[in-house]
Amino acid sequence: xxxxxxRTRIEGVxxxxxxxxxxxxxxxxxxxxxxCRWLMRSGCSGLAVFGTNSEANSMSVEEKLELLEALVGxxxxxxxLMPGTGHCALTDAVAMTREAVRMGCGGVLMLPxxxxxxxxxxxxxxxxxxxxxxxxxxxxxxxLYHIPPVSNVPITxxxxxxxxxxxxxxxxxxxxxxxxxxxxxxxxxxxxxRGFDVFPGSEVFLLAGMRAGAKGCISATANxxxxxxxRVWRNWRSPEAEKLQAEITATRRIVQxxxxxPALKAVTAHFANDAEWxxxxxxxxxxxxxxxxxxxxxxxAAGFSMPGL
Amino acid sequence: xxxxxxRTRIEGVxxxxxxxxxxxxxxxxxxxxxxCRWLMRSGCSGLAVFGTNSEANSMSVEEKLELLEALVGxxxxxxxLMPGTGHCALTDAVAMTREAVRMGCGGVLMLPxxxxxxxxxxxxxxxxxxxxxxxxxxxxxxxLYHIPPVSNVPITxxxxxxxxxxxxxxxxxxxxxxxxxxxxxxxxxxxxxRGFDVFPGSEVFLLAGMRAGAKGCISATANxxxxxxxRVWRNWRSPEAEKLQAEITATRRIVQxxxxxPALKAVTAHFANDAEWxxxxxxxxxxxxxxxxxxxxxxxAAGFSMPGL
Numbered sequence: 001x002x003x004x005x006x007r008t009r010i011e012g013v014x015x016x017x018x019x020x021x022x023x024x025x026x027x028x029x030x031x032x033x034x035x036c037r038w039l040m041r042s043g044c045s046g047l048a049v050f051g052t053n054s055e056a057n058s059m060s061v062e063e064k065l066e067l068l069e070a071l072v073g074x075x076x077x078x079x080x081l082m083p084g085t086g087h088c089a090l091t092d093a094v095a096m097t098r099e100a101v102r103m104g105c106g107g108v109l110m111l112p113x114x115x116x117x118x119x120x121x122x123x124x125x126x127x128x129x130x131x132x133x134x135x136x137x138x139x140x141x142x143x144l145y146h147i148p149p150v151s152n153v154p155i156t157x158x159x160x161x162x163x164x165x166x167x168x169x170x171x172x173x174x175x176x177x178x179x180x181x182x183x184x185x186x187x188x189x190x191x192x193x194r195g196f197d198v199f200p201g202s203e204v205f206l207l208a209g210m211r212a213g214a215k216g217c218i219s220a221t222a223n224x225x226x227x228x229x230x231r232v233w234r235n236w237r238s239p240e241a242e243k244l245q246a247e248i249t250a251t252r253r254i255v256q257x258x259x260x261x262p263a264l265k266a267v268t269a270h271f272a273n274d275a276e277w278x279x280x281x282x283x284x285x286x287x288x289x290x291x292x293x294x295x296x297x298x299x300x301a302a303g304f305s306m307p308g309l
Numbered sequence: 310x311x312x313x314x315x316r317t318r319i320e321g322v323x324x325x326x327x328x329x330x331x332x333x334x335x336x337x338x339x340x341x342x343x344x345c346r347w348l349m350r351s352g353c354s355g356l357a358v359f360g361t362n363s364e365a366n367s368m369s370v371e372e373k374l375e376l377l378e379a380l381v382g383x384x385x386x387x388x389x390l391m392p393g394t395g396h397c398a399l400t401d402a403v404a405m406t407r408e409a410v411r412m413g414c415g416g417v418l419m420l421p422x423x424x425x426x427x428x429x430x431x432x433x434x435x436x437x438x439x440x441x442x443x444x445x446x447x448x449x450x451x452x453l454y455h456i457p458p459v460s461n462v463p464i465t466x467x468x469x470x471x472x473x474x475x476x477x478x479x480x481x482x483x484x485x486x487x488x489x490x491x492x493x494x495x496x497x498x499x500x501x502x503r504g505f506d507v508f509p510g511s512e513v514f515l516l517a518g519m520r521a522g523a524k525g526c527i528s529a530t531a532n533x534x535x536x537x538x539x540r541v542w543r544n545w546r547s548p549e550a551e552k553l554q555a556e557i558t559a560t561r562r563i564v565q566x567x568x569x570x571p572a573l574k575a576v577t578a579h580f581a582n583d584a585e586w587x588x589x590x591x592x593x594x595x596x597x598x599x600x601x602x603x604x605x606x607x608x609x610a611a612g613f614s615m616p617g618l
Contacts, residue, residue: 025439052424052425057397057422057425058397058398058399058422060398060400060404062400063398063400088367088397089366089367089368089369089372090334090367090590090591091368091369091372092369095369112592113366115361115366115367115459115460116361116366116367116459116593117458117459119592119593120592120594122594123591123592123593123594126591126592126594127592130334150425152426152461153592282399282422282432282435282436282439283421283422283425283429283433283435283436283462284432285429285431285432
């Protein structure tokens with residue numbers, strides 16, 4: 001494939017959007033679009049729909065494409081979307097990625113195939129290359145999704161080197177959810193100059209990331225706290241930056257005392273006064289009443305709110 | 310749902326059938342059916358198609374259903390089939406399981422949803438219950454697939470207890486690929502009397518398993534060594550049993566010196582004189598020439614062959 005042409009890249013704060021489910025556990029496009037629009041109004045520059053926090057891996061290709069079509073149809077700009085399109089099955093990953101590009105999505109965020117463990121960089125390079133070649137579209141901007149605590153299949157620095165050599169411009173960056181700042185820094189040092197955009201996977205690393213050349217962050221808590229995280233992104237060079245960073249870090253610490261995905265849903269349910277948001281798909285379970293009380297109480301004590309929700 | 314009615318259960322040696330791929334990496338139904346027929350002629354009582362060794366998680370639901378239809382259409386008895394139907398996405402798991410039951414499969418072998426880690430028994434119980442309720446068919450025989458080294462999501466003894474209480478007869482057994490004999494023995498002691506059939510995930514534990522109440526085994530190497538493994542199953546009470554067991558264990562040890570899935574394919578390619586069999590789907594890679602030479606040389610030195618292939 002020819003080298004990709006230059007285009008505006010997604011930067012800033014992205015939310016891995018939580019997915020609402022109806023009573024029958026089917027995805028709820030109306031609530032989903034409503035939440036996405038609130039996020040875009042409230043500070044998010046983009047939406048990494050179908051991430052880990054979206055329970056994306058608990059949905060089929062068809063269910064995700066239906067939500068994506070509803071979202072693009074609602075007028076949220078496709079250029080601001082970075083849907084997760086990674087699947088264990090090569091053909092599923094290709095189908096998702098192809099549709100995302102066809103709809104004009106600004107990028108795709110791809111998990112490695114995560115069933116087989118201990119696979120080689122050669123095997124992973126073949127997988128990503130096969131997806132890129134089959135999609136065969138210069139508009140593709142592929143962001144690699146490194147989340148070893150969940151996927152148990154890491155994206156190594158050597159793998160990025162290899163893919164970037166082969167597909168410059170197409171291989172556009174990565175989300176680093178390792179929680180290991182040394183890894184993020186290594187990638188920024190090695191690849192930022194090569195048009196490879198690094199997004200830490202938590203706003204805890206946002207200010208440090210920006211100072212080292214990151215493009216923003218893609219973070220679970222951007223689902224509930226987009227405005228404050230966006231302020232750090234916009235003001236990272238200002239004298240206030242440290243203080244703003246300390247505030248969003250404090251909010252994050254409260255939420256991650258309990259299981260993250262049901263917590264984001266419980267907080268959204270509480271502040272939207274909409275119990276439907278609490279629902280998760282198995283194998284996840286909702287927060288207990290005690291857990292929910294704890295997180296809401298602590299957030300309120302810290303002055304947290306979700307204005308305009 | 311009402312308790313399941315009694316039916317003949319699958320017993321004996323089952324192969325998690327390797328999946329042949331064409332040059333374009335699409336599944337090859339002709340070679341697949343041919344290998345399945347050879348396995349059934351050569352000692353297998355049943356076929357656990359779409360297991361880990363089948364690269365099942367590298368295929369989409371549609372690709373697997375196409376292979377299953379070809380297999381059932383070829384005259385291999387559906388009652389002898391125990392396809393893998395587990396998926397991370399609830400809806401995919403339901404779709405696969407429903408089709409398998411509709412085609413008359415003797416059982417299904419279900420992985421837990423394996424993306425999210427550290428999930429609770431409550432979450433897994435909800436997942437399996439949801440599949441059972443949605444399929445809603447008394448013919449369903451669900452075997453739980455415990456393979457923590459790969460899935461990283463274990464099936465606990467407490468989870469089995471819970472599912473068996475709720476769906477006796479429907480929850481029909483398990484494949485234990487933990488490699489932990491103590492776990493297998495615990496399950497046999499606790500559940501064998503309750504119509505819960507335990508299959509060790511390796512023939513290395515076949516004789517010990519049969520003596521403790523197992524129903525056979527479901528093992529990778531049954532793809533290449535079905536006859537010898539079947540002899541242990543048929544003769545486990547005979548004075549020869551220890552000697553026969555030692556032979557199949559020795560063969561297994563040779564194969565597992567190199568990566569198992571490409572090894573099974575390389576051995577099949579060699580003995581079928583059909584290079585097409587070597588192909589794997591990414592993220593897996595073929596054996597190196599050295600690895601292949603090693604495994605073939607050692608197998609031949611041990612007198613191994615694949616008669617009638």
